Amino acid sequence: MDPVELASMLCSRLCHDLLSPVGALNNGIELLADEQDPEMRERCMELLADSAAATANKLKFFRLAFGAGGGFDDLVDPREARGAIEGIYGAAKRIELGWMVGDERLPKGAVKLLLNLAMLAGDALVRGGRLDIGAEQSANALEIVIRAEGPRILLDPALRDVMVNGSATMVEPRAAGAWLAQALAADAGGSIQLSGATEPVLMIGATLPLAAEGRLTQR
Template identity: 40%
Template sequence: MTVFALDPLDLAALLCSRVCHDVISPVGAIINGLEVLDEEKDEEMRGYAMDLIKKSAEQASARLQFCRLAFGAAGSAGASIDTGDAEKVARGLFGGERTQLEWNVPHLLMPKNQVKLILNLCLIAAATVPRGGTIAVSLNGGSETARISVTAQGTNAKLAGHLPGLLKGTPEQPPSGPHDIQAYYAGLVATDAKMVLTVAAETDCVRIEAEPMQAIAKVL
């Protein structure tokens, strides 16, 4: 299959849509809460509005911090990222959700694209369990021999059939929305980190693994 390459401008536009998709809901809730404060005199309703504003602001902040690390530059070229920082933003993202995070990654400095890959795979895994479940993240080896595993477990866990192709950069059709671009971008990050992605699905379980290209080459 021919390897697909997305136009850089389309890639940038779709990634911006992906970030906006995550942030627009809590921001909209903040606006609604402010409108209630402006119009309501009832103290109970005003208290409800303040709670809504507070929770939505925290959610928007958590999502922005996550996106900054998962999609942003995260320092200069060749920079390393502490996996502890990745854990912090991941727990912030899932903190108010029905999905629980199990983080089995040791504290160490890793090349930024390996850390960004972990976070992007977390988002993809979370989308496979819309009713909630558990996301388990594990890492074996150091930065040169890292093997990453992200497993989603939950009722009817399922990865859309076209996403594995997007992860590998060989889709049957180009990414067309925020969820598609998530998988395509994760594939680009994996390639830049010299890692190969594989997907396995079982009943109520989806597992995405990444291992170094050199390890695959030795097996072959």
């Protein structure tokens, strides 16, 4: 995919996800300006607080998953990734999170890949469920595993194709994370694996070769 096209898709995805909480902020301010009842004003303040928190959590997640979050170092503290995931999925309490990643710092590209795969799996839990995220680093490779389980799992076949093959069959904002994940894995000389579409549990795995000092290899 052309870099400009990918950047446009990422921006569109960011704007789409921020539209709801920012719109709620705007509605809350309008209600607060006209409301005189103390109880209703308190409710408006709660709405504003919830919407502001949701906006901040989404910005934190996308900054780390899409942007330059984590600073300029090549390695990132995985606790930043955990906080970002908990912010967008744990806050609503629809999805139970499991975290099986050590405290050892990970390559920035691997953290971005982990976040994008977690987002794809979390979005597939349309009725909530459980999202488990794991990563294990050896001398030569980094293994990432995402497991999603719930009453209904919906992952578009086109998204599957994008993640594994980089296919151009889907060019729209909701495919941004899949495109970026595939590009990150391919750039590091790695690959993404998916469980079958008919399996009751969604499993997403990625294997990334490591060079010296725990850095990702680059093509």
